[in-house]
Amino acid sequence: MNVNREPIRVALLGCGTVGTEVLRLLQDQPEEFAARTGAPMQVTGVAVRRPDKHPEVPPGLLTADASALVDGDVDVVVELIGGIEPARSLLLRALRSGKSVVTANKALLAEHGSELYAAADEAGVDIYFEAAVAGAIPLLRPLRESLAGDRIHRVMGIVNGTTNYILSEMDATGAGYAETLDEAGRLGYAEADPTADVDGFDAASKAAILASLAFHTRVTASDVHREGISGVTPGDLAAARQLDRTVKLLSICERVVDEDGGESVSARVHPAMIPSTHPLARVGDAYNAVFVEAEAAGELMFYGRGAGGAPTASAVLGDLVAVARNRVVGGRGPRESAHAKLPVQPMGKTPTRYHVSLDVADKPGVLSQVASTFTDHEVSISVVRQQGRGADASLVVVTHTAADEALRSTVESVARLPVVRDVVSVMRVEGEPS
Numbered sequence: 459m460n461v462n463r464e465p466i467r468v469a470l471l472g473c474g475t476v477g478t479e480v481l482r483l484l485q486d487q488p489e490e491f492a493a494r495t496g497a498p499m500q501v502t503g504v505a506v507r508r509p510d511k512h513p514e515v516p517p518g519l520l521t522a523d524a525s526a527l528v529d530g531d532v533d534v535v536v537e538l539i540g541g542i543e544p545a546r547s548l549l550l551r552a553l554r555s556g557k558s559v560v561t562a563n564k565a566l567l568a569e570h571g572s573e574l575y576a577a578a579d580e581a582g583v584d585i586y587f588e589a590a591v592a593g594a595i596p597l598l599r600p601l602r603e604s605l606a607g608d609r610i611h612r613v614m615g616i617v618n619g620t621t622n623y624i625l626s627e628m629d630a631t632g633a634g635y636a637e638t639l640d641e642a643g644r645l646g647y648a649e650a651d652p653t654a655d656v657d658g659f660d661a662a663s664k665a666a667i668l669a670s671l672a673f674h675t676r677v678t679a680s681d682v683h684r685e686g687i688s689g690v691t692p693g694d695l696a697a698a699r700q701l702d703r704t705v706k707l708l709s710i711c712e713r714v715v716d717e718d719g720g721e722s723v724s725a726r727v728h729p730a731m732i733p734s735t736h737p738l739a740r741v742g743d744a745y746n747a748v749f750v751e752a753e754a755a756g757e758l759m760f761y762g763r764g765a766g767g768a769p770t771a772s773a774v775l776g777d778l779v780a781v782a783r784n785r786v787v788g789g790r791g792p793r794e795s796a797h798a799k800l801p802v803q804p805m806g807k808t809p810t811r812y813h814v815s816l817d818v819a820d821k822p823g824v825l826s827q828v829a830s831t832f833t834d835h836e837v838s839i840s841v842v843r844q845q846g847r848g849a850d851a852s853l854v855v856v857t858h859t860a861a862d863e864a865l866r867s868t869v870e871s872v873a874r875l876p877v878v879r880d881v882v883s884v885m886r887v888e889g890e891p892s
């Protein structure tokens with residue numbers, strides 16, 4: 459390929475955990491990138507909040523004025539600042555002035571993806587964002603391109619590295635919540651505001667992006683039912699272990715078909731118990747893993763590093779090469795595909811299963827009182843197990859599938875029974891036949 463053409467000029471916005479690695483890898487092997495792209499790649503500037511804090515960046519490149527950098531002579535803007543503003547305004551300006559965009563910003567895409575797609579379309583340029591979901595793992599390109607001819611039924615997985623790290627450490631070593639969260643921040647996994655991780659906002663943004671791509675429907679973060687891990691207790695982890703299960707924070711995007719054939723999308727993030735034998739149960743540390751179930755392809759699994767500077771930079775650079783190559787040879791990457799316009803199903807109507815662990819009085823008839831409360835709510839029981847006697851008496855109930863709101867109100871009624879001393883753990887169950 460002829461690489462004697464004009465360089466592709468790249469503006470880098472943000473040089474933190476991910477940006478630093480992108481810059482390092484770009485500068486490591488310029489000839490390789492030139493050969494893969496068909497033109498040399500030239501970084502024209504690096505915008506950061508505090509230029510005096512970046513001795514690793516050649517000083518001539520540094521600026522605190524991201525707007526001026528975007529407005530300058532550049533072909534591609536790589537956004538690694540994070541958050542909604544000023545990232546949104548900067549990227550709209552870039553796209554509207556004919557610059558292609560690469561971003562890792564899932565929060566922005568999950569809220570304003572359509573606006574960004576529209577701006578890219580009008581200007582005839584690209585927007586790529588592989589790093590936004592599951593870090594290094596090639597997942598969005600397979601959904602946008604490789605599986606574009608198939609019909610996807612379900613996308614389910616672990617897409618937040620920080621919470622997976624915390625849950626894995628708490629389960630394996632009994633480590634405390636706060637100390638593992640601090641360590642996840644130190645390792646570069648956590649968001650600038652780690653409540654985005656632990657309260658499920660990050661995973662919900664990713665679920666919105668995955669559901670949009672899988673079901674050709676606009677799904678935003680506010681459409682996603684969200685529960686984080688701050689409510690997961692050592693009691694939940696112990697209850698899971700007793701049944702040979704483990705607790706993971708799952709993002710689940712499903713195509714739901716009702717009795718009349720009507721279709722809707724369920725997108726949700728919540729902790730769930732899965733069997734210890736399930737492949738997702740073995741995903742530890744900050745690793746991510748995602749299952750895709752498609753009509754013709756069947757089951758696919760994607761696994762790898764979902765967070766951290768270098769893994770995320772790998773995905774950013776893959777996008778950068780693709781975008782630069784499109785500019786060299788002409789042509790564009792995939793655009794928004796939202797033609798299906800499926801409604802989003804409310805969580806209350808979504809079919810789920812519950813595991814309920816109860817601290818109960820050691821009296822005759824407890825089991826039948828609890829069981830009949832489930833029956834009264836038309837919730838069918840799959841497993842019931844009574845353990846211990848006296849002060850240690852406990853009862854575990856695992857239900858069959860029912861509407862989430864029915865399960866929730868059943869647990870409320872059970873909690874009010876005089877024979878129930880405490881509801882020790884309530885957790886949804888996934889990854890096993892219902």
Ligand SMILES: NC(=O)c1ccc[n+]([C@@H]2O[C@H](COP(=O)([O-])OP(=O)(O)OC[C@H]3O[C@@H](n4cnc5c(N)ncnc54)[C@H](O)[C@@H]3O)[C@@H](O)[C@H]2O)c1
Nearest residue numbers: 472473474475476505506507538539540562563765766770
């Ligand atoms: N860290 C990860 O593991 C990871 C993985 C996947 C995606 N992401 C996403 O990548 C993006 C960057 O994450 P990070 O962990 O590198 O963040 P970071 O906080 O380490 O870095 C942010 C950078 O942006 C700069 N910045 C902030 N405001 C700015 C402004 N107004 N103008 C110019 N520069 C500004 C900061 O100076 C810093 O260099 C986020 O969208 C994040 O969600 C991160």
Ligand SMILES: N[C@@H](CCO)C(=O)O
Nearest residue numbers: 618619620647649765
């Ligand atoms: N904070 C995110 C970074 C990757 O998107 C995580 O822990 O998964």
Ligand code: NA
Nearest residue numbers: 588591592595
């Ligand atoms: Na990815």
